[in-house]
Amino acid sequence: MTDRRTWPLYEVFVRGKRGLNHVHVGSLHAADDEMALHHARDVYTRRNEGVSIWVVRSDHITASSPAEKDPFFAPAADKVYRHPTFYAIPDEVPHL
Amino acid sequence: MHAQDTTALEAGFQATVAADQRIEPRDWMPDAYRASLIRQIAQHAHSEIIGMQPEGNWILRAPSLRRKAILLAKVQDEAGHGLYLYAAAETLGVDREELTEKLIGSRQKYSSIFNYPALSFADIGVIGWLVDGAAICNQVPLCRCSYGPYARAMIRICKEESFHQRQGYELLLSMVKGTDAQRLMVQESVDRWWWPSLMMFGPPDGDSPNTLQSMEWGIKRHTNDELRQRFVDMAVPQAEVLGVTLPDPDLRWNPERGSYDYGEPDWAEFKAVLKGSGPCNSERLARRRRAHENGAWVREAAMAYAAKQAGRAGQADGTGQADRALDPANEEATV
Numbered sequence: 393m394t395d396r397r398t399w400p401l402y403e404v405f406v407r408g409k410r411g412l413n414h415v416h417v418g419s420l421h422a423a424d425d426e427m428a429l430h431h432a433r434d435v436y437t438r439r440n441e442g443v444s445i446w447v448v449r450s451d452h453i454t455a456s457s458p459a460e461k462d463p464f465f466a467p468a469a470d471k472v473y474r475h476p477t478f479y480a481i482p483d484e485v486p487h488l
Numbered sequence: 489m490h491a492q493d494t495t496a497l498e499a500g501f502q503a504t505v506a507a508d509q510r511i512e513p514r515d516w517m518p519d520a521y522r523a524s525l526i527r528q529i530a531q532h533a534h535s536e537i538i539g540m541q542p543e544g545n546w547i548l549r550a551p552s553l554r555r556k557a558i559l560l561a562k563v564q565d566e567a568g569h570g571l572y573l574y575a576a577a578e579t580l581g582v583d584r585e586e587l588t589e590k591l592i593g594s595r596q597k598y599s600s601i602f603n604y605p606a607l608s609f610a611d612i613g614v615i616g617w618l619v620d621g622a623a624i625c626n627q628v629p630l631c632r633c634s635y636g637p638y639a640r641a642m643i644r645i646c647k648e649e650s651f652h653q654r655q656g657y658e659l660l661l662s663m664v665k666g667t668d669a670q671r672l673m674v675q676e677s678v679d680r681w682w683w684p685s686l687m688m689f690g691p692p693d694g695d696s697p698n699t700l701q702s703m704e705w706g707i708k709r710h711t712n713d714e715l716r717q718r719f720v721d722m723a724v725p726q727a728e729v730l731g732v733t734l735p736d737p738d739l740r741w742n743p744e745r746g747s748y749d750y751g752e753p754d755w756a757e758f759k760a761v762l763k764g765s766g767p768c769n770s771e772r773l774a775r776r777r778r779a780h781e782n783g784a785w786v787r788e789a790a791m792a793y794a795a796k797q798a799g800r801a802g803q804a805d806g807t808g809q810a811d812r813a814l815d816p817a818n819e820e821a822t823v
Contacts, residue, residue, distance in 0.1 A: 418575045418640075421584060424794035
């Protein structure tokens with residue numbers, strides 16, 4: 393279906409307010425980057441939902457497989473010593 | 489793929505749904521789940537887009553600047569809702585262009601309600617109160633739908649629908665406080681919209697073959713009749729405050745059920761409207777088709793402009809990167 397007459401797909405990320413990360417809110421079609429920004433403003437921030445918008449062409453995103461049991465994330469699963477609760481500290485020790 | 493692999497994938501999918509977790513775009517999902525979602529989300533998106541028409545007609549005839557600004561914002565929201573939903577559908581591997589073609593080729597449906605005309609300005613109030621009210625009843629449970637992008641789009645939509653319903657009810661409150669002619673106008677509008685609003689929940693449970701499967705998949709959380717009852721129970725006291733009569737002689741409180749009993753909508757009419765013989769079906773589709781065709785040159789011109797700008801940028805830095813940027817996007821790669 394896609395040809396050169398079809399507007400490419402962009403992913404939209406919005407910073408809700410100062411101090412927060414940009415968060416993915418959805419996607420849209422636009423002919424170019426600038427139009428994507430304008431469309432993103434009209435579609436995703438009609439009620440002051442954001443103070444900053446990022447748009448990026450969907451085909452420029454490289455993504456991992458989303459399944460949590462995927463071996464990609466396995467290296468993190470067996471390293472319990474990375475968590476503070478791994479370490480037994482006597483109750484009488486304060487502020488630790 | 490081996491049958492064994494499919495079984496394991498299917499089990500993983502079922503476990504995710506059973507744990508009330510969300511299925512995300514690149515997860516494995518049964519083909520029928522994907523097809524069912526595409527059908528439902530597309531139908532929903534089309535309804536938002538077609539739904540701009542009955543109200544859009546009144547923007548230029550709104551009785552005050554205040555009402556005009558409100559109506560304009562509401563119709564713009566409907567366009568936005570359509571776009572959120574098309575974006576959600578695209579995560580399932582279809583593209584918007586294809587869905588639009590199916591809509592204007594009558595190969596996909598939209599809500600039967602938008603095939604009724606908005607004949608007076610009271611209709612703008614009643615559409616907000618009853619039609620958007622029914623839509624909210626339908627949509628709130630969809631915020632917990634098992635498919636992540638659809639659920640997230642619904643959360644966004646539901647937040648905005650609340651304004652739609654309240655502006656409609658407020659409009660009606662102003663009218664019923666006005667003259668006798670205005671009160672009559674409100675009543676006449678309620679008489680026309682009540683039954684079509686009840687039909688928005690779809691056929692009765694006994695005649696709704698997709699419901700069970702949809703509930704097993706966590707797409708739907710309640711049956712059509714459950715949602716319809718919930719809507720009736722909310723609308724009756726709201727009608728009392730307005731001082732309008734709902735046009736159903738069988739409508740009465742049932743203390744045993746703790747709910748209102750109500751009459752049966754005309755399901756023959758519902759089916760006829762869905763099949764295309766409602767008062768405005770052909771007008772709505774023709775207008776959508778015309779808008780799409782008349783917009784073609786704008787879409788093409790924007791692409792030509794983008795290509796020209798990208799070509800210039802490529803020449804300026806000599807990298808030739810611009811040509812690569814022109815490669816068509818992989819529409820299915822939404823993350």
